[in-house]
Amino acid sequence: MHLCAESPHFDTKCMCITTYESLSGYVSDRILEDNLENDLRSLSLSKRKTSIVQNSTPVVTARELVLKKCGQEEPLPFEECYSKSVLQNCQKIGEGVYGEVFLFKNPNGGTSVMKVIPIEGDLIVNGERQKKFDEILSEITIALELSNLRNNNDNKTSGFSEVQKVCCVQGSYPEKLIYLWELYDETRGSENDSPDIFGEDQLYIVLQLANGGSDLEAFIFNNSLQAYTMFQQVACTLAVAEEELHFEHRDLHWGNVLLSTVDKNSKVTFRLDGKNYDIMTKGVEVAIIDFTLSRIECEGVVIFNDLSLDPDLFTAEGDYQFEVYKLMQKKNGNNWQRFEPYSNLLWLHYTLDKALTALRYKNTQTKVHKEYLGKLRQLKDEILNYNNVKEFVLEYF
Ligand SMILES: Nc1ncnc2c1ncn2[C@@H]1O[C@H](COP(=O)(O)OP(=O)(O)O)[C@@H](O)[C@H]1O
Ligand SMILES: [Mg+2]
Known part of the structure; x- marks a missing residue:
């Protein structure tokens, strides 16, 4: 970052x-x-x-700034942030090179997830060096800024994963979470190192997010009308963040769009430039996650990940996802500091491609399914003619 x-x-x-x-x-x-x-x-x-x-x-270290965002003066033991009884009802639901994701029953109601990210240590974890305080600060900042758009005035969206709490903890990994890691490894197979490698001095950032449901790859839609409303929600969310924060997600593949089931008559409201847009959910609500590669601009400061330093990202082949990295690079001339919102359109084009070729639908023989497949096809043909998602949304919705 x-x-x-x-x-x-x-x-x-x-x-x-x-x-x-x-x-x-x-x-x-x-x-x-x-x-x-x-x-x-x-x-x-x-x-x-x-x-x-x-x-x-007076000077301040990145460590102090992170602690300030956490509302802490010092790192806390794990049990002070998450009690034994909370951990008792945890499940491991996901993983990445950064660390582990657990789902738990929130004592304040509902379910939440915690992303546990080891930081600052010398141990190589999952083949990567651990992030430093200044690198994790940028990630925390992006997640918080996007989450806070739900409380904003003229540009408002709840389409980004809600950050409920950020903690800085220190100590060896909780036994219960190691047990859950092993269970996941045995049942689903893990690509990560077991967290039992961490010693008592290890630091972590725990990012607590509202549970956003399952990702696009795993979700089974009723029909393409639901996929259409998913697409509208993703597009409106991107348009709002483009406008407010000069946001580019830069990694919006189908593992980073989450869906939860809601009342089929509910709607979600977006506000773009002070104007409201209502979208019928048709029973699915979107939460966008994972801002590791993202870019925002906040009070004149650009936070971005210089992807030109990661040439491997542009050599992978196979899925259209890997083409999108190359297309983004072509568009911005490998300058990742620059705001190039066309990248958001590329990911929307990818999402439409997935909706037409890979998403799973329960009812494929209905008239409504065929009708909305047609609409999705038309969107896919036209979307790359725009310059940014805001322009597209203003014309389309
Ligand atoms: N808010 C959330 N709600 C539900 N599941 C989540 C949430 N955040 C992350 N996950 C799960 O954890 C996985 C990894 O999280 P992610 O933030 O995408 O990290 P990575 O950078 O490794 O892709 C996701 O694909 C998803 O399955
Ligand atoms: Mg991800």
Whole structure:
């Protein structure tokens, strides 16, 4: 993850920190100036180089900024964030190289998930080095900004996974969670290392999200009308975030769109530029997750992941997903700092392709199913003629 000031007069300074390595090289102990009005700026701007040297301004570390976002002063033991009784009712539901995802019954009602991400340690986990505080800070910030769009005024959406809590914990992995990891490994097979490798000093970020349901790949739709409303919800959500945050998801494959079943007569409301758009859910509600590759702009600071440093992303072949990475790169000239909302349209095109070729439907013989397959086909033919999702949504919905 990289942070950079977008405004033109920061351009040269921005160069200093367009790679994570140069940021860490220059602020070797990750000491950054405190600017309480704008945590992002304090982490990102290389102009701080001079400030740090010249002024005796208070300084703050990325660690402190993360702890502040967590509402903590120090990392806490796991049990202080999640009691034994909560862990007792947990299940492992997913995994990634970053760590493990568990589902649990929230004592405040409903079900939630926790993403447990080991950070800062020297151990290589799942073949990767662990994220540092400054890298995880960007991820936490993106997830929070998108989640908070549900409370925004003129540009409002509940289509991004709701962040309920962020904790920084320290210690060896809870026994119960190790047991659940082993159970998952035996029943479904895990590609990850067992979390029993972590010692007492290990730090983690636990991101608690509302349970968004199952992903597009696993979900079984009644018919293509439900897929159509899923598509509308994804499109409106992207349009709102494009407008408010200059957001690009950049990795919106079918594992990162979640669906839950809701009342079939319910609707969801989006607000774009102060205007409301109601969409009938037809029984499915969308939650977009996983902002590891995403880009946002927040108070003049760009947070992005420099994918040009990850050439492997562009060599994979097979699914259309892997073509989309290449198409995004072609469109932005491998400059991942730049806002290029066409990338969001590419992922919508991918979603339409999946709806037509790979999503699963219960009732395929009905008139409504055939009718909406036709509409999805037409959308797929036309969507790449737009410049961004906002423009598309304004014309289509
Ligand atoms: N809010 C959520 N609700 C339900 N399941 C989730 C949620 N967040 C993540 N998951 C599950 O965990 C998996 C991995 O999470 P994700 O954030 O996509 O991480 P990764 O970067 O490894 O893809 C998802 O594919 C999904 O199955
Ligand atoms: Mg994912």
